[in-house]
Amino acid sequence: MKRSEINRAFHEASDCFAKQGWALPPRPRWDITDFGLGDFRRCGLTLVNLATEPEYCEKLMYARRGQITPCHAHQKKKEDIICRVGELSLRLWPTKPASAGESTETFPVRVDGEVYAATAGKLLVLFAGSRVTLPPGLWHEFFPTSEECIIGEVSTANDDLRDNFFLDAEIGRFSTIEEDAPAHVRLVSE
Numbered sequence: 001m002k003r004s005e006i007n008r009a010f011h012e013a014s015d016c017f018a019k020q021g022w023a024l025p026p027r028p029r030w031d032i033t034d035f036g037l038g039d040f041r042r043c044g045l046t047l048v049n050l051a052t053e054p055e056y057c058e059k060l061m062y063a064r065r066g067q068i069t070p071c072h073a074h075q076k077k078k079e080d081i082i083c084r085v086g087e088l089s090l091r092l093w094p095t096k097p098a099s100a101g102e103s104t105e106t107f108p109v110r111v112d113g114e115v116y117a118a119t120a121g122k123l124l125v126l127f128a129g130s131r132v133t134l135p136p137g138l139w140h141e142f143f144p145t146s147e148e149c150i151i152g153e154v155s156t157a158n159d160d161l162r163d164n165f166f167l168d169a170e171i172g173r174f175s176t177i178e179e180d181a182p183a184h185v186r187l188v189s190e
């Protein structure tokens with residue numbers, strides 16, 4: 001991923017957080033990734049790690065319309081994905097899907113604490129304030145269906161190096177950075 005693109009993503013997310021009144025802590029821990037696919041607008045995510053404790057983690061994330069966090073699962077982490085601002089769409093699968101498509105299989109999932117029968121691969125839309133609870137092993141992808149979206153994550157321990165399993169074997173969690181401009185921000189991976 002180009003440094004100039006990381007700079008742009010950092011400014012866009014910062015502007016949106018400021019506009020929406022989401023204050024960041026001093027020295028925010030930024031994590032901006034194109035998942036190694038080189039097409040950040042289509043497949044990418046901007047994250048700030050707010051709390052990274054051995055027992056729990058909290059993140060604030062930002063994405064724009066059309067920008068997907070691709071299908072993946074965690075072996076250890078249980079997480080709530082929360083739509084903070086905008087509209088967030090997710091697709092969920094109870095087991096590793098052959099491809100990220102829809103099927104007729106239904107399975108229970110908790111939305112705002114209530115059990116709901118989700119259909120594998122079918123769009124689940126979260127409006128601002130709502131959350132979905134994803135136990136370990138539940139495959140998921142998500143993307144804004146509003147122009148931009150602020151997304152929260154509250155979870156058990158987070159280990160981005162060892163606990164992200166992507167459906168697409170080409171995907172890497174952290175991007176290699178092409179230095180085409182001076183850095184406006186340093187990332188957790190640097």
Ligand SMILES: O=C(CO)[C@@H](O)[C@H](O)CO
Binds near residue numbers: 079
């Ligand atoms: O778990 C999530 C989203 O489900 C993020 O915290 C990861 O960093 C994405 O790889």
